[in-house]
Amino acid sequence: MELFTPGFGLVFWMFVSFAVLFFVLWKFAWPVILDIVDKRADLIDKGVEYAQNAKEQLDKAQADADKMLAEARRKEADILREAEALKVQIIEEARNEAKVQAKKEIDAAKLTIEQAKKEAELSIREEVGAIALRIAEKVVRQNMSDDKAQTRLVNTLIDEIENQN
Amino acid sequence: MKKIIIGILAVVLLCLMSLGFSDAMHSNAEGSHGEGLPKVDPKEIIFEHLGDAYGWELPFAHHRRIPLPIIVYGTDGLHVFSSSRVAHGEQYSDGAATFVIPAEGENKGKVVELVNGAEVKPYDISITKNVLAVFITLILVIWCALSLVKWYKNNGNKAPKGFIGAFEAIMMFIYDGVIKSTLKENARRFAPYLLTVFFFIFMMNLLGLTVIFPGGANLTGNIAVTMTLAIMTFLVTNIFGTKHYWKDIFWPDVPMWLKCPLPIMPMIELFGIFTKPAALTIRLFANMMGGHMIVIVLTLLIFIFAGVGGYAVGGATAVVSVAFSIFMLLIDVLVSFIQAYVFTMLSTIFISLAQENPHAEHGEHEQKND
Numbered sequence: 001m002e003l004f005t006p007g008f009g010l011v012f013w014m015f016v017s018f019a020v021l022f023f024v025l026w027k028f029a030w031p032v033i034l035d036i037v038d039k040r041a042d043l044i045d046k047g048v049e050y051a052q053n054a055k056e057q058l059d060k061a062q063a064d065a066d067k068m069l070a071e072a073r074r075k076e077a078d079i080l081r082e083a084e085a086l087k088v089q090i091i092e093e094a095r096n097e098a099k100v101q102a103k104k105e106i107d108a109a110k111l112t113i114e115q116a117k118k119e120a121e122l123s124i125r126e127e128v129g130a131i132a133l134r135i136a137e138k139v140v141r142q143n144m145s146d147d148k149a150q151t152r153l154v155n156t157l158i159d160e161i162e163n164q165n
Numbered sequence: 166m167k168k169i170i171i172g173i174l175a176v177v178l179l180c181l182m183s184l185g186f187s188d189a190m191h192s193n194a195e196g197s198h199g200e201g202l203p204k205v206d207p208k209e210i211i212f213e214h215l216g217d218a219y220g221w222e223l224p225f226a227h228h229r230r231i232p233l234p235i236i237v238y239g240t241d242g243l244h245v246f247s248s249s250r251v252a253h254g255e256q257y258s259d260g261a262a263t264f265v266i267p268a269e270g271e272n273k274g275k276v277v278e279l280v281n282g283a284e285v286k287p288y289d290i291s292i293t294k295n296v297l298a299v300f301i302t303l304i305l306v307i308w309c310a311l312s313l314v315k316w317y318k319n320n321g322n323k324a325p326k327g328f329i330g331a332f333e334a335i336m337m338f339i340y341d342g343v344i345k346s347t348l349k350e351n352a353r354r355f356a357p358y359l360l361t362v363f364f365f366i367f368m369m370n371l372l373g374l375t376v377i378f379p380g381g382a383n384l385t386g387n388i389a390v391t392m393t394l395a396i397m398t399f400l401v402t403n404i405f406g407t408k409h410y411w412k413d414i415f416w417p418d419v420p421m422w423l424k425c426p427l428p429i430m431p432m433i434e435l436f437g438i439f440t441k442p443a444a445l446t447i448r449l450f451a452n453m454m455g456g457h458m459i460v461i462v463l464t465l466l467i468f469i470f471a472g473v474g475g476y477a478v479g480g481a482t483a484v485v486s487v488a489f490s491i492f493m494l495l496i497d498v499l500v501s502f503i504q505a506y507v508f509t510m511l512s513t514i515f516i517s518l519a520q521e522n523p524h525a526e527h528g529e530h531e532q533k534n535d
Contacts, residue, residue: 003212003215003216003388003454004388005388006387006388006389006392006393007217007289007293007389008288008289008290009236009289009290009291009293009296010217010293010295010296010299010387010389010390010393011389011392011393012290013290013292013296013299013300014299014389014390014393014394015393017299017300017302017303018361018365018393018394018397020303021303021306021307021361021365022357022358022361024307025306025307025310025357025360025361026357026358026361028310028311028314029307029310029311029313029314030310030356030357030360030361031357032314032317033310033313033314033317033333033336034340034353034356036317036322037333037337039322040322040324043322
């Protein structure tokens with residue numbers, strides 16, 4: 001059977017071809033391809049790792065940001081509360097200040113008024129004295145005819161004035 | 166749309182292939198039968214299509230062949246001439262030597278030298294159809310691999326797409342799935358050989374299924390081809406075998422009476438060294454040849470039935486046969502891959518068995534030293 005007996009020529013050329021094929025691929029193809037595929041696998045692994053890290057960091061950053069935001073909110077509230085307190089305090093102080101000031105003003109006014117009143121009293125007294133003197137002069141002029149009566153009247157008047165004071 | 170066109174083309178090609186066969190029938194029948202349907206000699210046709218030839222048949226024209234160079238080393242040295250000079254039983258004289266391809270007898274279909282009327286077989290290293298097909302396979306495999314390398318050079322670390330992407334995917338499937346998982350740390354050392362074997366066989370299988378010119382040679386269904394490949398694996402296995410591997414063959418761990426005084430186990434082990442390549446040879450050869458043979462027989466059935474029952478029966482058989490042929494060819498595409506895969510896998514296992522080390526922990530040190 002020809003089919004089951006290997007032909008010498010074909011075996012010979014198979015060896016030669018296989019040697020050539022093996023040499024070419026071994027030299028120029030397989031190591032290069034395997035290296036590159038390995039490198040790519042490494043790259044992909046690294047990429048995945050990198051992405052995972054990045055995601056973790058992003059999550060962390062997000063959490064940080066949230067925390068900071070909460071902190072800021074809290075601070076804001078504190079500041080507002082403080083401001084409120086300050087406001088109340090300032091108003092209170094101002095009010096007190098105003099009260100004190102007003103009291104001072106009022107006191108000063110009272111003093112002035114008192115003084116003015118005294119001055120007025122004094123001038124009124126002088127005025128009244130003068131008027132009284134004039135009245136007295138007129139009365140005296142009318143009653144100068146009777147010396148006795150005059151003297152009596154003068155004494156009476158003087159006593160009256162003295163009693164008044 | 167593209168798929169439909171390819172489908173139609175495939176059907177047309179298959180029909181034309183059948184026409185080619187009918188042409189072949191005619192040429193076989195020429196002269197012997199003048200009337201009715203030509204007689205078919207299935208055995209002749211099957212073996213012609215499975216075997217080797219000095220010329221490459223052109224598609225659809227059985228008698229026209231592309232002549233290929235004949236290279237023979239005869240009684241008086243090397244002779245190189247075109248196979249067209251000895252076609253159709255003609256004798257060719259190159260210097261003092263005369264060559265002929267006998268149509269009958271022991272050397273039927275082979276170039277022989279005529280010395281004083283007797284046929285003398287020269288050393289025949291002609292570029293036959295199969296040899297040319299081996300060369301074409303070689304060029305195609307190198308082209309595939311180098312175009313992938315070139316692609317890497319231009320595109321850096323990106324993954325390739327399309328045809329070379331498929332090439333890379335298959336390559337990594339074999340490397341990761343077969344070579345690396347079996348050979349472990351030795352994978353890189355034997356990967357070049359095993360990958361070469363895989364793609365060589367795979368390409369030869371696929372070319373064998375292609376009906377027109379660059380393909381059509383029944384390469385992996387030829388025992389010379391499979392034997393050469395098996396011998397390669399045999400050489401790699403035994404040349405790189407470890408001390409432990411050889412010790413296991415000549416002095417295995419079995420009861421003393423099994424190896425001394427009668428070396429029963431060593432004999433069996435030694436025998437095993439040679440049955441491994443034999444198994445590799447036969448299984449690839451038989452599988453691929455079987456596939457080709459079934460398709461040819463299915464096609465021949467048309468003509469056999471037509472010879473018995475006339476054109477109507479032949480026509481009816483044609484429909485069934487062509488359908489079965491397409492089915493078989495599609496299965497053969499799958500088989501092409503599986504057989505290349507199995508050959509590579511068995512080679513890997515044989516090599517890994519010869520790489521065995523008794524002390525797995527110290528094994529790595531020894532590996533690095535040798």
